[in-house]
Amino acid sequence: MSILYAILDNPATKWLLVVMGLVMPLASLLTWAERRQSAMMQDRLGPNRANIGPIKLKGIIHFVADAVKMISKEDFIPGSVHRGLFALAPILAIAPVLIAFAIIPFGPTIFPHSYTANLDVVALASDPTNHSFADSIRLQVASFDYGLLFYFAVLTLANYGGTIAGWASYNKWALLGGLRSSSQMMSYEVAMGLSLMGCFILVGSLEPGFMVTAGASSKLSASNPLNWLWLWQFPALLLFMTAAIAETKRAPFDIPEGEPEIIGYFVEYSGMRWGIFFLAEFIEIVFISAIITTVFFGGWQVPFLDADGFRIGGHMVDVAGQQVHLGGWLLKLPHFAVTALQLAAFGLKVVLLCWFQLMIRWTLPRFRADQLMNLGWKVLLPAALGWTMLTALFKLVAMNYGWM
Amino acid sequence: MGSSHAHDDHAPATAGPKVLAVSTVSPKVRTIAVVRPSDAEANYLGATKTGLGITLKHFAKNLFGRRRTVAQLNAGAAPVGLQNDIETIQYPEEKVVYPERFRGLHRLMQRDDGQVRCVACMCCPTVCPANCITIIPEQSDDKGIEKRPAVFEIDELRCVVCGLCVEACPCDAIRMDSGVHAKPVEERGHAVMTKAKLLAVSGDNGKSPTSIAVQGGAGADWRTKA
Numbered sequence: 151m152s153i154l155y156a157i158l159d160n161p162a163t164k165w166l167l168v169v170m171g172l173v174m175p176l177a178s179l180l181t182w183a184e185r186r187q188s189a190m191m192q193d194r195l196g197p198n199r200a201n202i203g204p205i206k207l208k209g210i211i212h213f214v215a216d217a218v219k220m221i222s223k224e225d226f227i228p229g230s231v232h233r234g235l236f237a238l239a240p241i242l243a244i245a246p247v248l249i250a251f252a253i254i255p256f257g258p259t260i261f262p263h264s265y266t267a268n269l270d271v272v273a274l275a276s277d278p279t280n281h282s283f284a285d286s287i288r289l290q291v292a293s294f295d296y297g298l299l300f301y302f303a304v305l306t307l308a309n310y311g312g313t314i315a316g317w318a319s320y321n322k323w324a325l326l327g328g329l330r331s332s333s334q335m336m337s338y339e340v341a342m343g344l345s346l347m348g349c350f351i352l353v354g355s356l357e358p359g360f361m362v363t364a365g366a367s368s369k370l371s372a373s374n375p376l377n378w379l380w381l382w383q384f385p386a387l388l389l390f391m392t393a394a395i396a397e398t399k400r401a402p403f404d405i406p407e408g409e410p411e412i413i414g415y416f417v418e419y420s421g422m423r424w425g426i427f428f429l430a431e432f433i434e435i436v437f438i439s440a441i442i443t444t445v446f447f448g449g450w451q452v453p454f455l456d457a458d459g460f461r462i463g464g465h466m467v468d469v470a471g472q473q474v475h476l477g478g479w480l481l482k483l484p485h486f487a488v489t490a491l492q493l494a495a496f497g498l499k500v501v502l503l504c505w506f507q508l509m510i511r512w513t514l515p516r517f518r519a520d521q522l523m524n525l526g527w528k529v530l531l532p533a534a535l536g537w538t539m540l541t542a543l544f545k546l547v548a549m550n551y552g553w554m
Numbered sequence: 555m556g557s558s559h560a561h562d563d564h565a566p567a568t569a570g571p572k573v574l575a576v577s578t579v580s581p582k583v584r585t586i587a588v589v590r591p592s593d594a595e596a597n598y599l600g601a602t603k604t605g606l607g608i609t610l611k612h613f614a615k616n617l618f619g620r621r622r623t624v625a626q627l628n629a630g631a632a633p634v635g636l637q638n639d640i641e642t643i644q645y646p647e648e649k650v651v652y653p654e655r656f657r658g659l660h661r662l663m664q665r666d667d668g669q670v671r672c673v674a675c676m677c678c679p680t681v682c683p684a685n686c687i688t689i690i691p692e693q694s695d696d697k698g699i700e701k702r703p704a705v706f707e708i709d710e711l712r713c714v715v716c717g718l719c720v721e722a723c724p725c726d727a728i729r730m731d732s733g734v735h736a737k738p739v740e741e742r743g744h745a746v747m748t749k750a751k752l753l754a755v756s757g758d759n760g761k762s763p764t765s766i767a768v769q770g771g772a773g774a775d776w777r778t779k780a
Binding site for chain 2: 191514
C-alpha cells in the first residue's frame with residue numbers, strides 16, 4: 151500500500167491528475183459554456199443541438215464536436231512561413247500554462263491511514279511523524295517557497311507563443327498581433343506581480359499552499375471566510391483580476407487578437423494548431439480562476455470546515471509551534487468526508503470564477519491600444535504600488551501592537 | 555444659396571450642442587461646448603459595475619425562466635411572469651408564421667375540369683425581370699380556348715420572387731401563395747419547376763389539397779368570404 155501512496159504522492163501523478171481531471175475538462179467545457187453563456191446574456195439560445203443519438207444535455211457535447219472538427223481539418227501551412235517556429239508556437243503557448251498548474255494546491259493533505267477516522271488535529275500538530283499520519287499525500291504538485299514567483303516566471307513564457315506565432319507566420323497582421331501581444335503582456339505582468347505584493351506581505355509567504363492553510367491572521371482559523379484575503383486585500387483583488395484578465399488576452403483586452411483590425415497573431419493558423427491557441431486561452435482562464443481562488447478565496451477551504459469537522463466558535467491554540475483551532479461547537483466528520491468537501495469546494499470556486507470571467511468578457515467593450523497602455527501603466531501600476539505600501543504600513547503597525 | 559442652407563444656418567440653438575461663440579466671418583464656424591463624460595461616468599469601475607448588473611439580470615432571467623411558446627414568440631408577445639427574454643425560434647422544429655401575403659413557391663392553377671388555366675398569353679415571361687419563365691404555347695383541344703402551354707418552366711434559382719408574374723396574369727393561372735420556399739437542390743437543373751411540378755404545388759401552405767381556381771374568379775366578395 152505504501153507504494154501506491156508513494157505513486158499517488160509523486161508530482162507526475164498529481165500533475166496528470168490535476169491537468170486531466172480538472173483543467174482539461176473544464177477548459178473544454180468552457181468552449182461550450184462561453185458561447186452558451188454569452189447567448190443567455192444576449193437573449194439568445196446558443197449552441198444546444200450537438201447530440202449523440204437522443205443524448206443532448208443542452209448541447210454540452212458541442213466541445214466533442216468542435217474537437218473532432220478541428221482534428222479532422224486539413225493541417226494547412228502557408229508556403230512562406232518558418233515551418234519549425236510555426237509548429238513550435240502553439241506548444242509554447244500551451245505548455246507554460248499547464249506547467250504553472252504545478253503550484254496550485256487543489257486539495258488538503260490526505261492521511262491515508264486515518265482516512266475513515268476523525269482526524270486528531272492536536273496529535274497531528276504535536277507528533278506529525280506518528281504512524282497514522284505516515285504516507286501523507288499533499289494535493290499540490292510542487293510546493294516551492296517561491297511558488298507565485300514561479301507562476302509569474304513561467305506564465306511570461308507563454309508570451310513567446312503569441313510573439314513567435316506572429317513572427318513565424320510571415321504575415322504583417324500576424325506580426326502586429328504578436329508585437330501587441332508582447333507589449334500587452336509586459337505592461338500587465340508588472341501590475342499583476344505588484345498587485346499580489348500586499349498579499350505576500352500580509353501572509354508572509356509566497357507559497358500558495360501556505361497561503362491557503364494560514365489565512366491572513368493567525369488569530370482566526372484559516373477556514374473562516376473573514377480570514378481569506380478577499381476581505382483584507384480587496385483592492386489587490388480588483389487590481390489582480392484586471393491584470394490577470396488582460397493576461398488571458400481576451401476582451402476587453404483583446405488587442406493582440408484585434409478581430410476587427412488585424413485578426414491576430416494566429417491568422418495563418420487553422421485546424422488543431424489554431425485550436426491549441428484557443429485551448430491555451432481557456433486553460434489560462436481556468437488557471438487565473440485557480441490562482442484567485444487560492445490567494446483570495448481560501449483555496450480548498452470550506453467555510454468553517456476545519457480538518458476534524460465543522461466548527462463554530464472556538465479559539466486558536468499554539469500546539470508545538472502550530473496554530474490549531476480548538477473548542478467551540480464541533481460537528482465531527484471523518485477525514486475522507488472533509489477532504490471530499492474541500493476538493494469539491496475548490497472545484498466550485500474555480501468554476502464560479504470562470505463564470506465571472508466570462509461575464510466580464512461578454513459585458514465590456516474592448517479597449518483601444520492607448521487606453522490599454524494608460525490603464526496598465528498609469529492606473530494599475532501606481533495603484534498596486536500604493537496598495538503595497540499601505541499594506542506594509544498596516545502589517546508594521548499590526549505586528550507592533552500584536553493584532554494579528 | 556439653396557433654401558436648405560438657409561435652414562441649416564438658422565436652426566434653433568436648442569437643437570444640438572450649446573453654442574458659445576459664432577464667427578463673425580463665417581456664421582457656420584461656431585465654438586460649441588463639448589460635453590465630456592463626468593468623472594463618475596468616465597471611471598471604468600462604475601461603468602463595469604452597471605454593465606455587469608445589466609448582463610447578470612439578462613443571464614439570470616434567461617437561465618431560470620421558461621421560454622415563451624412558439625405561438626407567443628410569433629405573436630410578438632412580451633414575456634410575462636417567469637418567462638424569459640429569449641427570442642430564438644428553433645427553425646426546423648419550430649417555424650416563424652409568415653405574413654398572409656408572403657410570396658412563396660409558384661404554382662399553376664387548374665380549371666374545374668383539371669386543365670391548366672394558363673392560356674399562354676406570354677404576359678408573365680414578358681414582365682419577368684429575371685427572365686426565368688419559359689413558355690412554349692400549343693393549340694388547345696378546347697374550342698373555347700385558343701392556346702395552352704406545352705412547356706411551362708420556372709427556374710427557381712433565377713427567380714427574384716418579385717411577384718410581377720402573378721400581377722401580370724390575366725386569368726389567375728399563376729400564384730405565389732403556396733407559403734413554402736423553393737426546395738434546396740443538388741443540381742441546378744433540378745431547381746427548374748416544370749408544368750407538372752408547378753401544377754402539383756398546393757396552395758395556402760398545404761391547406762387546400764388542389765389548385766383548382768373557380769371559373770370566373772371567386773366573386774367580388776372573395777375577401778369577406780375567406
